Amino acid sequence: MKFFIDSADIADLKAAVATGLVDGVTTNPSLIAKSGRNFVDTVREICSFVEGPVSAEVTATDLDGMLAEGRALAAIADNIAVKVPLTWPGLRACKTLADEGCMVNVTLCFSANQALLAAKAGATFISPFVGRLDDVGTDGMELIREIRAIYDNYEALETEILAASIRHPLHVKDAAMAGADVATMPPNIFRQLIDHPLTDKGLAAFLADWQKTGQTIPRK
Ligand code: G3P
Numbered sequence: 119m120k121f122f123i124d125s126a127d128i129a130d131l132k133a134a135v136a137t138g139l140v141d142g143v144t145t146n147p148s149l150i151a152k153s154g155r156n157f158v159d160t161v162r163e164i165c166s167f168v169e170g171p172v173s174a175e176v177t178a179t180d181l182d183g184m185l186a187e188g189r190a191l192a193a194i195a196d197n198i199a200v201k202v203p204l205t206w207p208g209l210r211a212c213k214t215l216a217d218e219g220c221m222v223n224v225t226l227c228f229s230a231n232q233a234l235l236a237a238k239a240g241a242t243f244i245s246p247f248v249g250r251l252d253d254v255g256t257d258g259m260e261l262i263r264e265i266r267a268i269y270d271n272y273e274a275l276e277t278e279i280l281a282a283s284i285r286h287p288l289h290v291k292d293a294a295m296a297g298a299d300v301a302t303m304p305p306n307i308f309r310q311l312i313d314h315p316l317t318d319k320g321l322a323a324f325l326a327d328w329q330k331t332g333q334t335i336p337r338k
Contacts, residue, residue, distance in 0.1 A: 119294045122170070122302035124282065126153040126160050130305035135167060142170035144245070144282065144302040146201065146225070147177055158194065165195035171243070173223045175201035176211070184211035192220045199223045199242060204232045209239040216240035223280065230264040237269060237277040243300065248293070249283035258283070259292045266297040287311050 120141035123134045126149040134140045143164055150157045161174045172195070176187040184207055188200040192215070199221035202208040212222045216239070223243040224236035228251060236244045246265060248258030262281055269275045278299035284290060287310050293301045 119298060120170070120300040121308065122173075122280065122300055123305055123308060124149070124284070124302040125305050126150050126155070126164070127305065128153075128160070128163060131164060132167060134305055134308050140168070140170070140308075142172065142197075142199075142300070142302075143168050144173040144201070144223070144280070146173075146175050158191075161191070161198070162194050165197055168197070170197060171199040171221055171223075172197055173199045173201045173225075173243075175203075175225065179203075179205070179207065181207040181210050184208065185214060188215050188220065188222075189218075197221075201225050201245075204228075204236060209235055212236065212239040212241050216242070225282070228261070230261065230268055233261075233265040233277075233279075234268055234275075237275040241277045243278050243280040245280045245282040245302070247283035248281055248289055249285040251283075252285065259289070259296055262293055262296040262298050270297075287313075 121139055122142040122144050123131055123140055124144045125131055126145045131143060153160055165172050174191045176184045178184045178187050184202055188211055191200050192198050200215055201223045202211050203226045204224055212224055216222050221242040223245055224241040225245040227233050227244050227246040233244045246261045251258035265279050280300040280302055281293035281298040282302050284301055284303040284307055290301050
C-alpha cells in the first residue's frame with residue numbers, strides 16, 4: 119500500500135519524505151488555508167521535493183472553471199494530481215482532464231456508487247473519506263471494502279483507491295487489510311505508525327544487556 123501524507127505543512131512533509139517511505143502528498147483547500155501560504159507557491163514547493171503524486175484541489179464548482187483551474191494546476195509540475203469534487207461538473211472535468219493526460223484525484227467520496235462513477239470517468243485516484251463517515255456513525259472502512267470488491271469485478275476500472283480522512287493508525291491497518299491502494303494520512307498519524315511500547319522496552323533491554331558486556335562493535 120502506498121503512503122501519502124495529507125498536509126500542506128512543508129516542514130512536516132520534508133520530515134516524512136526524509137524517511138524514504140512516502141509515496142505522495144494530498145492537499146485540500148482547508149489544509150492550504152491552515153498553512154497560511156500562497157496555494158500555487160506551496161504546491162510548487164511540495165512538488166520540488168516529492169517525486170510521487172501531489173494532489174492540488176480546484177475550487178471552482180462549474181465545469182469550465184474546474185477545467186481552467188485544473189489545467190493551470192497540472193502545469194505546475196508533472197506529478198500534480200488535479201483534485202476535483204464528486205459532483206457532475208467534477209466528474210465531467212475528471213473525464214476531460216484524464217483524457218488530456220492529467221492525473222485526477224476525485225475527492226469527497228462517501229458511497230460506492232460515487233466511486234463507480236469516478237472510475238468510469240477515468241479517475242486516477244478515488245478518495246473515500248473514511249474518518250468523516252465514522253464521525254457520523256457509519257463504518258467508513260466498509261466503504262473501502264465495497265469499492266475494492268466493485269473495482270475488482272471489472273478489469274477496465276483502473277482507478278486506485280486512496281483511503282482518506284484517516285483518523286488513527288488503526289485506519290491505516292484496516293485500509294491495507296481492505297485492499298486500498300493508498301492511504302493518505304496526517305503527518306502525526308504517519309509518525310505514530312512505528313510506535314509500540316514492547317519495541318521500546320525490548321530495545322532498552324537489549325542495550326542494557328549489551329552494556330554489561332563492555333564490548334563495542336567495530337565500525338568502518
Ligand atoms: O484531504 C482529504 C481528507 O484526507 C480530509 O481529511 O480529516 O479533513 O476528514 P479530514
